[in-house]
Amino acid sequence: MRVAFLGLGIMGRSMAVNLVKAGHEVSAWNRTPGKQVEGARSAATPAEAAREAEVVWMCVSDTKAVEQVLFGPDGVEPSLNQGMVIVDSSTISPSATRQFAERVRTRGVDYVDAPVTGSKIGAENATLIFIVGGDEAVIERLRPLFDAMGKQVFRMGETSKGQAAKLVMNLQIALIYEGFAEALTLATKLGVEAGTLLPLIQASMIRSGVVDYKAPFVLKRDFSPNFPLRLMHKDIHLALDAAREARVKLPGLETVEEVYDLASEEGYQDLDYAATLTLLEKWAGVEVKAGS
Ligand code: NA7
Numbered sequence: 676m677r678v679a680f681l682g683l684g685i686m687g688r689s690m691a692v693n694l695v696k697a698g699h700e701v702s703a704w705n706r707t708p709g710k711q712v713e714g715a716r717s718a719a720t721p722a723e724a725a726r727e728a729e730v731v732w733m734c735v736s737d738t739k740a741v742e743q744v745l746f747g748p749d750g751v752e753p754s755l756n757q758g759m760v761i762v763d764s765s766t767i768s769p770s771a772t773r774q775f776a777e778r779v780r781t782r783g784v785d786y787v788d789a790p791v792t793g794s795k796i797g798a799e800n801a802t803l804i805f806i807v808g809g810d811e812a813v814i815e816r817l818r819p820l821f822d823a824m825g826k827q828v829f830r831m832g833e834t835s836k837g838q839a840a841k842l843v844m845n846l847q848i849a850l851i852y853e854g855f856a857e858a859l860t861l862a863t864k865l866g867v868e869a870g871t872l873l874p875l876i877q878a879s880m881i882r883s884g885v886v887d888y889k890a891p892f893v894l895k896r897d898f899s900p901n902f903p904l905r906l907m908h909k910d911i912h913l914a915l916d917a918a919r920e921a922r923v924k925l926p927g928l929e930t931v932e933e934v935y936d937l938a939s940e941e942g943y944q945d946l947d948y949a950a951t952l953t954l955l956e957k958w959a960g961v962e963v964k965a966g967s
Contacts, residue, residue, distance in 0.1 A: 679724035683710040687734030689798035697823030720749035757783035790841035808837035868966030905944035
């Protein structure tokens with residue numbers, strides 16, 4: 676298929692590489708020049724990338740970035756053609772997604788929200804899980820592209836429901852990780868080493884994918900970004916905004932948001948979100964260690 680890929684960040688670049696590997700004809704664009712995808716045509720603007728495309732696939736930071744890529748100067752809008760499909764793998768606001776979809780629908784263009792879970796490693800290995808909102812038949816047409824970049828597609832309902840589901844997934848990841856980080860901090864303060872505690876966690880009902888994934892990084896004190904703190908912070912804001920719009924109270928997430936606010940003030944934005952642990956350690960005056 677002819678695909679315009681817009682946004683070559685940590686996730687987008689690997690996704691575009693996998694589309695090329697699967698034999699699709701890709702024209703790629705990134706806001707900051709210099710990021711390229713071997714085998715893809717480099718476009719100077721989103722509009723240029725989209726001109727001949729059947730599918731425009733976006734993976735940019737946030738709601739504002741999606742709006743600019745679609746409707747800003749040099750944005751995709753003038754290149755929209757009847758029958759085209761826009762797919763958004765960024766994690767953004769569900770209500771803004773509905774507005775963007777309505778705007779392009781007037782031009783005969785379908786809109787599918789397809790945020791992902793699986794992190795940097797999932798993007799590299801083409802094992803992403805797509806959390807999708809949109810028309811079933813349109814999603815089926817996109818199947819070869821989903822298959823090239825991921826391992827599973829879960830349809831949550833019509834357009835914007837993918838974003839809604841993604842936000843509640845990240846809500847849980849943020850809360851589960853914070854629970855783990857608080858447990859490690861208190862355990863260390865009380866004299867139980869992380870390396871001693873972990874096998875107990877893994878053997879018990881507390882075991883979780885989040886802990887399995889993060890524990891090795893935490894024990895190595897490797898806080899380089901698989902999923903940068905600034906993006907999880909953004910998703911926490913998005914979830915709280917969506918909750919406010921829906922008049923839902925989320926006290927746990929509100930507290931975690933404060934931890935992220937302080938972590939950002941400490942300058943941790945570009946570290947992995949696992950670095951919130953270091954804030955807890957600082958407050959407690961301990962450092963979590965794997966142990967002997
Ligand atoms: P990264 O690695 O921070 O990449 C973000 C990308 O978004 C990168 O290509 C940016 O371009 C691009 N970006 C940011 N702001 C804009 C604006 N205003 N216009 C156009 N492009 C922009 O994030 P990830 O790849 O890890 O994640 C991407 C999304 O997936 C995000 O929503 C996550 O929550 C999930 P740059 O190179 O900075 O010019």
